[in-house]
Amino acid sequence: MSTVLLARNTHHEELREALGRSPIVAVLGPRQCGKTTLARQVAGSEAHFFDLESSTDRMALSAAPERTLASLSGLVVLDEIQTMTELFPILRVLADRVEAPAKFLILGSASPDLIRGASETLAGRVAFVQLGGFDVTETGNDQADRLWHRGGFPRSFLAESDPASYAWRQDFIETFLSRDAAKFGITLPPEQLRRFWTMLAHLHGGVLNTAELGRAVSIDQKTSSRYVDVLAGTFLVRRLPPWFENTGKRVVKAPKIYLRDSGLLHALLGLRNGSEVTSHPRFGASWEGFALEHVIGLSHAERDCYFWATHGGAELDLLMVRGGRRYGFEFKYSDSPGTTKSMRVAMADLNLETLFVVYPGRRSFMLDERIQVLALPDLTKTLERL
Numbered sequence: 001m002s003t004v005l006l007a008r009n010t011h012h013e014e015l016r017e018a019l020g021r022s023p024i025v026a027v028l029g030p031r032q033c034g035k036t037t038l039a040r041q042v043a044g045s046e047a048h049f050f051d052l053e054s055s056t057d058r059m060a061l062s063a064a065p066e067r068t069l070a071s072l073s074g075l076v077v078l079d080e081i082q083t084m085t086e087l088f089p090i091l092r093v094l095a096d097r098v099e100a101p102a103k104f105l106i107l108g109s110a111s112p113d114l115i116r117g118a119s120e121t122l123a124g125r126v127a128f129v130q131l132g133g134f135d136v137t138e139t140g141n142d143q144a145d146r147l148w149h150r151g152g153f154p155r156s157f158l159a160e161s162d163p164a165s166y167a168w169r170q171d172f173i174e175t176f177l178s179r180d181a182a183k184f185g186i187t188l189p190p191e192q193l194r195r196f197w198t199m200l201a202h203l204h205g206g207v208l209n210t211a212e213l214g215r216a217v218s219i220d221q222k223t224s225s226r227y228v229d230v231l232a233g234t235f236l237v238r239r240l241p242p243w244f245e246n247t248g249k250r251v252v253k254a255p256k257i258y259l260r261d262s263g264l265l266h267a268l269l270g271l272r273n274g275s276e277v278t279s280h281p282r283f284g285a286s287w288e289g290f291a292l293e294h295v296i297g298l299s300h301a302e303r304d305c306y307f308w309a310t311h312g313g314a315e316l317d318l319l320m321v322r323g324g325r326r327y328g329f330e331f332k333y334s335d336s337p338g339t340t341k342s343m344r345v346a347m348a349d350l351n352l353e354t355l356f357v358v359y360p361g362r363r364s365f366m367l368d369e370r371i372q373v374l375a376l377p378d379l380t381k382t383l384e385r386l
Contacts, residue, residue: 008034008038008138010137010138011038011129011131012041015027015039015042015105015129018128018129019042019075019103019105021127022125022127023095023100023103023104023125024091024095024103024104024106024118024122024125024126024127025103025104025105025106025126025128025129026081026106026108026118026126026127026128027039027105027106027107027108027129027130027131028108028109028128028129028131028235029109029130029131029132029235030133030260031109031172031180031234032153032154032155032172033131033132033133033153033154033235034131034154035079035107035109035131036079036107038131039077039079039107043075043105046074046075047074047105048072048074048075048076048077049079050077050078051079051080052080052081053079053083058083058084061084061087065086065087065090069087069090069091069102069104070094072102073101073102074101074102074103075102075104075105076103076104076105077104077106078107080107081106081107082110083183088118088121088122089121091104091122092121092122092125095122106118109235110184110233110234130302132260132293132297133153133154133157133261134147134152134154135147135152135293135294135297136294136376136377137298137380139157141377144360144376144377145274146274147290148262148277148286148287148290149162149262149263149266149273149274149277150162150169150263150266151261151262151266152261152262152263153168153169153263153264155168156168156169156263157263162272162273162274166272166273170267172264172267173264173267173268174190176234176236177194177197178190181230184230184233184234185226185230186227186230188219188227192217195216195217196213196224196227197268198268198269199213199216200213200228200231200237200257200259200268201259202269202282204257204258204259204286205256205257205258205282205285205286205288205289206256206257206285207252207254207255207257207309208228208239208254208255208256208257209254210224210225210228213228235260236259236260236264237259237260238257238259238293238296239256240255240256240257240292240306240318241255241307242256242306242308243306243308243319249310249311249312249314249349250310251308251309251310251311252310258289258292258293260289260293261293262286262289262290265289284333287333287360288317288331291331291358291376292317292318292329292331294376295318295320295358295379296318298380298383299322299383301320301321301322304320304321304322305318305320306318306320306321308346308350313342314341314342314346315342316328316329316330316343316350317330317331318330318331319350319352320386322386323386325386326350326352327353327354327355327386328346328347328350328352328354328355329355329356329357329358330343330355330356330357330358331357331358331359332357332358332359333359333360334359335359335361337359337367338367339367339368339371343357343371347371352370353370354370354371355370355371355372356372356373356382357372357373357374358374358375358376358379359373359374359375360376361375361376362377363375364378364382
């Protein structure tokens with residue numbers, strides 16, 4: 001386990017740099033992705049830790065939060081900050097002290113309210129660092145299939161066996177259904193919410209229709225949309241927005257939906273190991289989401305990523321805008337991907353600089369002019385050049 005954790009040096013450095021330039025740093029990511037472990041590794045033994053889901057720590061901060069935090073020096077870590085967002089105004093005051101004796105590292109598992117509250121209250125004082133599960137640069141290319149099958153949550157990926165990994169993921173899902181969901185305003189009974197989440201798993205890689213999704217579990221479209229918001233806000237689901245401009249073609253204007261962790265996707269589909277994953281009808285969509293998360297995560301370009309599709313059938317899995325230039329990505333689980341009419345339409349209509357066809361092979365090569373087949377291990381160095 002330590003070997004893999006040591007491979008998270010990139011995140012260590014990113015966090016140290018953020019602490020060097022800002023009095024407050026927020027590390028955001030799903031539960032159990034390693035935020036607390038990362039914080040402890042970077043902070044060391046001298047830091048002051050508060051787990052805001054601990055009744056003792058909450059009581060310590062509830063009575064006189066400003067006085068308690070103002071008395072501390074060095075690094076102060078507040079874990080699960082979304083449970084006490086009323087601390088934000090206090091952190092702003094403490095961060096503005098002339099000779100601030102402390103810096104604050106806040107860890108959160110929910111993004112919309114947390115980011116909104118932190119951005120508004122702590123404007124100019126907070127830096128954000130996003131942390132997800134392991135990616136292939138951390139586990140090694142030889143572990144890419146295991147990472148795809150089990151997902152990137154550390155305890156799932158590092159489990160001693162496939163059954164142990166699958167059991168951990170099922171426990172994670174049950175904990176969210178029975179405990180976490182209600183905290184975020186989801187009132188569906190756990191069994192009904194599981195059906196809702198499982199339906200999202202079957203829609204993985206498809207266009208989101210919240211009205212249809214809601215009807216399946218007997219809730220209205222507004223409530224269905226809000227529940228998708230919660231799953232997206234807790235970093236479990238990704239809504240990839242559509243790209244549309246006046247090209248003279250009718251384009252799809254609803255988002256696509258993905259489960260961000262492939263291991264959770266497989267658990268919701270009841271797929272216990274790699275053999276069951278690769279024999280499932282949705283394995284191609286699963287690998288598409290797995291590779292798409294790598295491209296978005298490694299490029300740090302989440303706000304500049306879209307998909308594109310026309311009602312005529314042409315589509316592009318991922319469109320990324322970098323430096324005013326447009327790059328396309330297609331994800332193909334194939335030993336020898338080729339060009340398609342859809343690719344050429346996307347190249348022409350979107351004026352792509354390059355179209356990358358990402359596949360699970362080990363060698364990258366040019367497929368055609370401005371169309372490159374890109375092996376998963378070559379993602380990082382390719383994205384750095386864009």
